Amino acid sequence: MLTLHAAELLVPGPGRAALPGGAVLVEGDRIARVGPYEELGAAFAQARVRRWPGVLTPGLLVRGADELLERTYYPEDTEGTEGTEGTEGAGGPDRISGADALACLELTESRWGNSARRATQKLLARGVVAVAGRLTVPAVRTAVVRSGLTLIAPLPYGAPPSLDPLAGLTAAEEAFHRVLEAGAPARFAVFAAADERDLLEQGATSCVATVIGGRLLHRRR
Known part of the structure; x- marks a missing residue:
C-alpha cells in the first residue's frame, strides 16, 4: 500500500533544502519518493494521504x-x-x-x-x-x-543523555538519524513546529507522529 505523508514543511536532513508543502511517499517499509505534495499527490492519486501539521523530519537518534x-x-x-x-x-x-x-x-x-x-x-x-x-x-x-x-553502536556524547535528543543542541539536524530519500527506510517524525529553529525551542515533546518501517508507532491524541 502507498501512503503519502504531507506536512507544512518537509526537512529531508543535513545538506538538503527544506521544502514547504513537501511530502514523503511510503511503500511498505521504504520511502518511494520525496517531493512536493501537489506533484506526488497527482502522480499517485491512489495513495492514502496523511496530512500533518508542522514540520516533518528524519526520525531522531x-x-x-x-x-x-x-x-x-x-x-x-x-x-x-x-x-x-x-x-x-x-x-x-x-x-x-x-x-x-x-x-x-x-x-x-x-x-x-x-x-x-x-x-x-x-x-x-x-x-x-x-x-x-x-x-x-x-x-x-x-x-x-x-x-x-x-x-x-555507541556514539560519543557530551551532555548527560536525555530522552529529548534535541536538548542542548545548536541545530536540530544534529539529532537526525539519516536523511529522507527514495530507497531509505521509512523512519521519520512530525513535530508541531514551524521550522527547525522553532523545533529546537519546542523540543522533542512537540512530536505529533512517529513512523518506523512505514508504520505509525506514535500519534498524539
Whole structure:
C-alpha cells in the first residue's frame, strides 16, 4: 500500500533544502519518493494521504542508551517510589537513577525489561527512531527491538543523555538519524513546529507522529 505523508514543511536532513508543502511517499517499509505534495499527490492519486501539521523530519537518534535504559528506572504510576530521587512527573518521580536509589529497588531483569518498555514509549513519543549504546541486559535489548527502535553502536556524547535528543543542541539536524530519500527506510517524525529553529525551542515533546518501517508507532491524541 502507498501512503503519502504531507506536512507544512518537509526537512529531508543535513545538506538538503527544506521544502514547504513537501511530502514523503511510503511503500511498505521504504520511502518511494520525496517531493512536493501537489506533484506526488497527482502522480499517485491512489495513495492514502496523511496530512500533518508542522514540520516533518528524519526520525531522531538518542545517544547513551545504556545510561537511559539500564541505569535509569522508569516506574509504573502505581509503584511506590518514596525515598528515591527522580525528575519530572507530578505526584512523584517518573524516573529513578543513581546507584544507591536503584539498589534500594532490588530490580530484577524482568522489572528492567518492563522499565525499558515504558521508556521506549516515551522515546517514540519524542520522534526517536534509533538509540545508540551497548545494552547488556537481555530483557532491555528485547524491549528495544520489539518497540521498533533501531539499536546502533555507541556514539560519543557530551551532555548527560536525555530522552529529548534535541536538548542542548545548536541545530536540530544534529539529532537526525539519516536523511529522507527514495530507497531509505521509512523512519521519520512530525513535530508541531514551524521550522527547525522553532523545533529546537519546542523540543522533542512537540512530536505529533512517529513512523518506523512505514508504520505509525506514535500519534498524539
